Structure formats: C-alpha cells, structure tokens
Amino acid sequence: MPYRFVSLIAAALLALPAGAAPVFDNPLVQQRADPHVTLQPDGYYYLTATAPEYDRIEVRRARDLNGIGKGESKVVWRKHAAGPMSASIWAPEMHRIDGKWYIYFTAGRADAPMDIRLYVLENAAANPLEGTWKERGQLKTGWEIFALDATTFAIGGKRYLLWTQRPPASDKHMTAVYMAEMDTPLSITGAATLLTTPEHPWEKIKFDVNEAPAVLVKNGRVFVTYSASATDANYALGMLTADAGADLLDARSWSKSARPVFASSQATGQYGPGHNSFTTTPDGKTDILVYHARSYEHIPGDSLHDPNRHTRAQAIAWRADGTPDFGEPVADKAADSSRP
Template sequence: MIRILRVSLSLLFAVAAPVMASPDILNPLVKQRADPQVTLAADGYYYLAATVPEYDRIELRRAHALNGLGAAPAKVVWRRHASGPMSANIWAPELHRIDGKWFLYFTAGRSDAPFDVRLYVLENAAADPLEGEWIERGQLKTGWESFALDATTFALKGQRYLAWAQRPPSAAKHMTAIYIARMDTPLSIAGPAALLTMPEYAWERVKFDVNEAPAVLVRNGRVFMTYSASATDANYAMGMLAAPADADLLDAASWTKSPVPVFASSATNGQYGPGHNSFTTSVDGKTDILVYHARQYRDIVGDPLFDPNRHTRAQAISWRQDGSPEFGLPVADPMP
C-alpha cells in the first residue's frame, strides 16, 4: 500500500485564476508533435524532442526562441529498426546533457508486438547534438520486464534520478504507475525502483488506468513532479506530486498528491487533452514555462493514438504565495 500524505487543497493545490499566455509565445509552437520536451541548453538554443505521428523516428530541432521552433528544420537523428527491439512505436524522446555528453531517452516496441514497449537510450559525444554519431546504448533496465515508457531524468543535490511510467508486476493489462530510482550512470539505475503514484482517482482512470509522462520542476525548496492520466483523448489531464527538496525522494511518504487535475481540457479556450509536458524557462531564466501538447477539438474518430493533431504548445507558469506552481488553463490560440 502506498502512503501518500495529503494536505488541504487550499494550502498546496488551491484553485487560482487562469494563467495568461506570455505575450512572446505564439501557439501552437509546432504542429503535429506530441509528448514535447524542450530544453534551453548552454549554447543558447532551445532544443525540441517530440513524438512524430508516424512513430518511426527521432528528430531534433532547435531555435534561439521558442517561437522559432516551428520553422526550424527537423534533423532526423535516428530511425526505428526494421524488426526486433526498437522497431515500432517510437515515443516520447527526451534530450539531456549529462557529464559532457548528450543522451536521448525514448520508448520503443517491436514490430511483432508494437505495444510491448520498453525504455532505450542513445548517446552522442559531440558538442552539437545535431552532429556527431548517435550510438545505441540499448535498453535501460528498470528491474523487471513489463510495459514501460516515458523516461525522464533530473539531478538534485549531486544525485541523478530517473522517473518513468511502468506497469507494476501484478497489475492489470492497461495500468501504468510512476516510479523513481537513483541512477549510477546515465544508462542505468542503482538499487530498486520506488513506486510513487498509481491511478486511484476517477479522473486518472477514464478508459484506461494511467499515470505516465513524469516531468520534474525544482523550485522554492520543493520538487514538483507532474504526470499525465487517463486515455489520450480529451480526458487526458495532468496531475502533480510535490516533495521537499531535502526529503528522501524514494520514500512515497515524502510526496503529496493532488486529488484533482492541475491542468485539463478547456472547452472555453478550445484546447483538449493537454498533457505529457516538460518544463523550460525564458531565455533570461526569469520565467518558468510549461510545454505540453493538446488538440484543438474534442471529438476523435477512431483510436486517439492515431490522430496526428496533438500540437506542441507552451505558456508561462505563475506561482502561488505558498511557492507552488499554478498552471491555470491551456491558453486559447490567437485569433486568426
């Protein structure tokens, strides 16, 4: 049984006024790119890694401004295999600079079992991630074999962590939970994984029991971990965990969990299924920015996984007086 401390919503997850779009962000940033991860690197570029609708490759693009990512050329840095591991459902790439090298963490299945996905890693020693050679480093082992996806990594107080989604060993077929583990190298975890959250609320269990796509923001003496829940249609929404930055992050009791979504569809603003987010900042580092995907319509014909119109979007984050982030509503697109 997971023990997650709960606090009054008025203290940690209080409802606040909707966030207004930063005036220099023009949405959507990039069309038909889901699961976006944007990082502002030391070279002054914003790098975007995201899932392409064909699920067949990993591409990177960069620009000196967020608004430039849509027009930036996409560089394909890796393509799926014809068969065997890493031959289907190439999802959720994330680009990270660690110890002087670039790493791409991504999800992949097999052509004979496309949804039997696992975590994999590519490595590039070049200073420029659009150049050099991306070397396959194989599967990132989590301690047991089951449906696993959406790896992210972050460092805090000299320790690097991996967070990801995976089906627990005894779970039902269509359920995923969020785990965390310490890393001893960029390619491996050290010690057992800790289970942080499972789908328990009704809004996390629409059509599928899903907690996936963790993303981490460290601010104001706390670690905020967002995640996405439910089916990937208009029911998709973001939840959030929070822990003190000096706590044992592998202890589920260190974390509080919001019982309500912190970011969800807005019919008023015409944005549906926002989620699978990442975090970046303005160029000057003064404004935290939420990057996410959403669709511009609610109704989908067929399986939402094969609807290509999840667009990469971004908006500024505001902060409550208690030091927790306020995401508000997914902002409306500019008037044509």
C-alpha cells in the same frame, strides 16, 4: 517613419507591464506530441517530440522558443526494420549529462508494437544535430514489462530516473510512475520507488493511467507532473510534491493533488493537454510549461491514431505558497486547420 508613429510605438511599449509573461505563437509545432524542451548554455532551445508516424527521432533547435517550429531540424535516428526498436517510437527526451547528449525514448517491436521498453541513444558532439548517435541499448528497470516515458534530473548530488511502467503484480492494464537513483546515464541502481498509481476517477477515464512524469525544482520543492487517463480530451495533468531536501526515494515524502492541475478547456478550445516538460525564458525569470493538446474534442476511432496533438507553450504563474499555477491551456493564436 513619421515621428508621431514612432512616438505611439514607444508609448505602447512603455505601457507594457514590467516582467510581463511571454506570449507564444501556439501551436509552436504542428503534429508533435509528448514535447520535451531544454534551454542549454549555448543559447538554443532544443526540442524532441513524438512524430505521428511513430517511426523516427527528430531534434529541433532555435534561439527563440517561438521559432522552434521553423528552426533547424534533423532526423537523428530511425526505427529498425524488425526486432527491438522497430515500432512505437514514442516520447524522446534529450538531456545533456557529463558532457554528452542522451536521448531516452520508448520503443516496441514490429510484431508486438505495444510490448514497449525504454532505450537510450548517446552522442558526444557539442551540437546534437552533428556527430554520431550511438545506440546504447535498453535501459533496464528491474522487470521486463510494459515501460515508457523516461525522464531524468539531478538534485543534491544525485541523479534520478523517473518513468512509467506497469506494476509487476498488476492484474489489469494500468500504468504507474516510478523513480530510482541512476549510477550512470544508462542505468539505475537500487530499488525503484512507486510514486503514484491511478486512484482518482479523473485518472481512470477509459484507461487507468499515470504516465509521462516531468520535473520542476523551485522554491525548495520538487514538483512532478504526470498525465492521466486516455490520450483524448480526458487527458489531464496531476502533480506530486516533495521537499527538495527530503528522501525522494521514500514514497512518504510525496503528496499528490486530488484534482487535475491542468485539463481540457472548452472556453479556449484546447483538449487533452498533457505529457509536458518545463523550461524557462532565456533570462531564467519565467518558467514555461510545454505540452501537447488538440484543438477539438471529439476523435473518431483510437485517439493514438489521431495525429493532431500539437506542441504548445505558456508561462507558469506562482501562488503565494510557492506552488505552480498552470491555469488553463491558452487558446491558439490562429485557427487550427488540421481538424479532420
């Protein structure tokens, strides 16, 4: 390689700003909604997400988040032929807790696909693409009604479950976000706390929805994002905030954003961003928002039957007051050819 060419490359690299935010090859994975990504001490990023057929749970891993779409992958579980866990396999999240892997997911029945509940799988292997995933049954939330989108996190020596459920006294089909302490990775203890219900107009477009909580602990605070409205271009993220040292099971500890913190952008061609998770760069210096979105606005028919919610990622900026600035969903690196 000519010396002059090498010198030009070196000069270009030196010209990059220090600590420049990573740029991702969006979409990272085609036709994977509700993405959950975790970076583990073994150096791998692990991804679980909803497949458009709603029939299976797949685990992917790669050492580079940009390579997760082409990384190792394995279908670790498939829906049952009938009965519980035979339809609507949604929103799997994989967490490493006390030396074991757990996948929390949503499932319905073939004869009632929208009568959904929370379920758990467990695997004791070090590598979740190996070993045996055992069904550990339903994760009970205290009442038997429409429930989905479980996540978990630990702080202050306690582990919590957050999830979406239809309030027991609700007279309409709306969903809210709840939180409870966990006594084991398979169960909650004590009463559930109602964190948020749809109240702003942007949370009630077509459907009254607060769902898909995700947790980010930073700068002495706990940030919980959630998704609102129908799963089309109206889908958007809201956010709750509490002090990390507060009683997180006291609803009064939380404040709620009055406006969406992340929403569709005609400028970048991204629509319905939501159902996110959080991870970091390998050095832990940059926080990353992982989410799904479509590259077109108008969807014929039911948006849940449109398969083209793709997994995407972008770096998070931080404001001077210590709160996250998600900006707007960035444009895809290449044209999306999946549009119907």
